[in-house]
Amino acid sequence: MNRREFLSLCGGLMLASELDAINLPYLRADGSDSVDEKFNKLKLNVRPLEINVGATKPFKALHVSDSHMTRADERDGERKMNLAAGRYRSFSRAEHYFDLQVRYAISKGLVMIHTGDMIDFVSERNVEFIRSQLRVGEWLASTGNHEYSLYVGEAKEDEAYKAQSRAKLQKAYGDVCNVTFNSKVINGVNFVSVDDVYYNFTREQLELFKREVKKGLPIVMLCHVPLYTPEHCEANLKSNGGRCAYVTGAPLEITSKYQCDPNLPESEQWRNRSVQQFSDEPTLEFIAWLKEQPLLKAILCGHCHHFYEEQFSPTAKQYIVGAGYTGDCYEISFK
Numbered sequence: 001m002n003r004r005e006f007l008s009l010c011g012g013l014m015l016a017s018e019l020d021a022i023n024l025p026y027l028r029a030d031g032s033d034s035v036d037e038k039f040n041k042l043k044l045n046v047r048p049l050e051i052n053v054g055a056t057k058p059f060k061a062l063h064v065s066d067s068h069m070t071r072a073d074e075r076d077g078e079r080k081m082n083l084a085a086g087r088y089r090s091f092s093r094a095e096h097y098f099d100l101q102v103r104y105a106i107s108k109g110l111v112m113i114h115t116g117d118m119i120d121f122v123s124e125r126n127v128e129f130i131r132s133q134l135r136v137g138e139w140l141a142s143t144g145n146h147e148y149s150l151y152v153g154e155a156k157e158d159e160a161y162k163a164q165s166r167a168k169l170q171k172a173y174g175d176v177c178n179v180t181f182n183s184k185v186i187n188g189v190n191f192v193s194v195d196d197v198y199y200n201f202t203r204e205q206l207e208l209f210k211r212e213v214k215k216g217l218p219i220v221m222l223c224h225v226p227l228y229t230p231e232h233c234e235a236n237l238k239s240n241g242g243r244c245a246y247v248t249g250a251p252l253e254i255t256s257k258y259q260c261d262p263n264l265p266e267s268e269q270w271r272n273r274s275v276q277q278f279s280d281e282p283t284l285e286f287i288a289w290l291k292e293q294p295l296l297k298a299i300l301c302g303h304c305h306h307f308y309e310e311q312f313s314p315t316a317k318q319y320i321v322g323a324g325y326t327g328d329c330y331e332i333s334f335k
């Protein structure tokens with residue numbers, strides 16, 4: 001069975017016995033289906049995690065983020081295909097690990113949680129990948145910044161940029177997730193997905209979240225970019241020489257010290273990663289309010305490509321999962 005046949009089969013939930021019988025070949029950058037023996041020995045890095053949220057019935061999930069699929073074909077044109085070939089060098093094992101993660105989750109009856117950057121850029125094949133995968137098993141999801149990336153790093157990424165691909169992405173995610181704000185209850189736990197892919201929250205999202213709190217259920221928040229916590233922020237700043245922290249809602253006394261290249265003209269200042277990460281008033285208001293919500297029990301996110309756990313509020317810890325394209329994932333027991 002080749003890769004395309006497998007994706008066609010993914011229209012319905014497969015039993016563990018069926019999964020065990022499938023020999024999943026590796027998809028090469030040129031789109032050909034071919035087994036690459038060097039990947040056969042690679043294993044998932046599954047970290048067990050227990051979160052007490054007050055579920056009406058215990059259940060388990062596999063938390064994955066930052067898979068970075070790099071698919072493109074002739075429908076996207078030569079430029080996009082060249083982008084795919086170049087980006088593939090950084091994510092050559094992504095397909096292999098994603099296959100392992102999906103098979104692992106289904107074989108153990110786990111809910112799949114994906115917190116963004118399932119794909120590396122917008123292409124017909126990448127969007128088709130999202131649509132097909134979300135039809136296999138039970139999913140909870142939030143989008144990442146790369147879900148909206150037309151050509152990686154080629155333009156200022158803001159709401160206007162995001163709008164160019166939002167409709168296409170929403171069609172792919174379908175009923176699984178509203179890409180801006182989503183809520184789904186499993187065993188008495190409200191999983192609330194909020195888009196913070198450009199390091200900000202809006203007042204509309206705050207009002208929507210307040211409605212979810214009124215339901216009176218314990219909440220697990222899903223987002224892509226980690227929210228500000230002191231130790232993680234400091235660690236990120238140390239790792240990149242103080243340029244920026246890659247977190248949403250860092251206090252102004254921190255973001256004011258983010259470094260920008262003064263040699264770039266005003267029209268090119270967006271190329272400084274720090275510019276996008278300056279905290280605006282609605283974001284800081286959202287963060288301050290969220291810290292005071294006793295129903296918030298956990299935050300699941302990704303983006304930074306490393307594992308990190310830190311207390312966010314008196315009732316909630318934030319769990320950052322490592323990079324899916326290197327096999328990192330959390331197996332979470334919700335109790």
